[in-house]
Amino acid sequence: MTVEDISSHTKPPALGNESSGLPEEEEERKAVPDMALAQDLHLLELAQSKPDEVPDLEEVTNRVLAVIKAEKAEPLYTSVCVEKLGWPVDAALQAELKASNEAELAKIEEQLRVATESSGDMEVLDAMIAREKFFARIGNKTAAYAAADEILTKPKISTGKRIDAAMDKVRLGLFFRDTEATKENLERAKKLVEDGGDWDRRNRLKVYEAVALITTRSLKKAAELLLDCIATFTCVELTTYEQFIFYAVITNLLYLERTKLKKKLVDGPEVIAVLREKPALGRLLNSLYDCDYRAFFQALVEVTPELTRDRYMSPHLRLLVREMRVLVYSQFLESYKSVRVASMADAFGISVDFLDRELSRFIAAGRLSAKIDKVGGVVETRRPDSKNAQYLEVVRDGDALLNRLSKLARLVDF
Known part of the structure; x- marks a missing residue:
């Protein structure tokens, strides 16, 4: 098996849709929009240009449709599935989703009106948050941004709630690949955290920033942030822990010094636990450290399909594979004069x-x-x-x- 064979190997299962195995209280904190849905939408887009990379296309399609129906996500169905993916319009489904959205929004607006007229600030804020979550859930990006801005500019609101609203906007930007908005809202969230964010929000924001940096190909800075969060990861609303470790290992392979690679990744207990579920990634990491270059190239072939299918890594696939080859060639030649x-x-x-x-x-x-x-x-x-x-x-x-x-x-x- 050689590196020339990268494109001809079996593809791994879809990313980001496995059960997370998280404690119940963390599952309850799962935020909208659903980033596992964003991963599936990426696979549907990938199938248009590289159908061989998505052999489970029917399963992914059914999964996306099931989420759209369950969440009554008419804007998402129309803007993404119909306009971008070219699905035929199901007029009956579209009308049903739209009617459901209008009814739910009317109920939320009524709750907000009643809270504004006869309740306290907390009840008003809860209704505003419910409205923002509703728009994010159904995929109405513009309305969700606007609803989050209302929370951010509302007087007499805690810094923590402002940070949450700013992070919601960052997550929306990542979901819709809105790079400029993601960058702008990330800076806003970082400033709020500096002004008074708690430990949990600070750590979660590091993961948000790392993922955003991956999308803009700032891999070295992303690697540092991901490495820093391995032992304190709580950002379950953005990615699973398994995928977080995948990003941390892939990025840090390129930049981490050999001694730190051993301490932080090869012998890291959190990393070892995840690599049992991702054996190809484990072989990639360990073969680099052990200078087993034949095994490294074989592992790179095995990991490449997962990189291709991942929505954050896929745009940088050629760069990542090239840089890893440069890395091992350099490491090999360092030991020889000729x-x-x-x-x-x-x-x-x-x-x-x-x-x-x-x-x-x-x-x-x-x-x-x-x-x-x-x-x-x-x-x-x-x-x-x-x-x-x-x-x-x-x-x-x-x-x-x-x-x-x-x-x-x-x-x-x-």
Whole structure:
């Protein structure tokens, strides 16, 4: 099995739809919109361009329809399923969902009116929160944003409730892949947390930020936040713990130092417990640490379908697979001044021609400090001169500083 075979392997089960096994009180805190539904919607979109990646398409479709009917989510049905996925319109279902939404909204508005006229601030706030949750549940993004804004701007409301409303908006943005709104609301939530957020909200917000950073390909910062939350994870409304560990391992493989990799992930009890359920991910992690490169490539092949099916990782699949290959090539070459191409190809379980193409591409791009002696069939490593690199960095930073001082001087003279 080689890395060329990535696209031809069996696909894993759908992500994010297993029973979470959480305590009852945490299940009750499950928030809307349902992020497991967002994962299924991603699979339906993926099936349009890569049908082989979603062999369980009928099951996923039935699951999405069941959730839409159970939640009476007419806006979601119309905007996502009909307009984006091209489903034929079921006029009877659409009318039934719309009527149910109108009746439920009327009831909520009446509760809000009564609370405003004859009850206290807490009852009014509860009705406002119920309205915001209703819009989020049925997939009315614009109305849900507006309802959350009303809570955020309401006077005499605790910081905790404001943080919850801001995090609800972040979750909505992640559900609908609304990148700009997610970034804006995340900054708002972070500011509120700094002003007086409790421990639980601070930790949950770190997970929100990490997931948002993954969507914008800021993987190094996301890796740091995910690693920091492994022992304190409580963000069950955004992702399952199993998927959270999956994100933490994948991102930290690329950036974590070897000693920390051993301490935080390879020997981490929380990680070990999850890897029993994700053996391919465990082999990927352990083979990297053990320098078993053939096993690493085989595990990468096995993990790739799960990356493809995941709504957060899928857009970055090519980057992730490429960076992992660069990582192991670099790690292997660090141990040698020169090595035969055939020996290196054998260590990775790939063909000589494939390795030659890979190394040539990465060397030309400046990703590997090496050169290939094609005649001798040898890869020679070139150790970077750290002193020269530091000197060049100082010169570069000095030039940048002088340019800024020059601009400042011109402004002052003006």
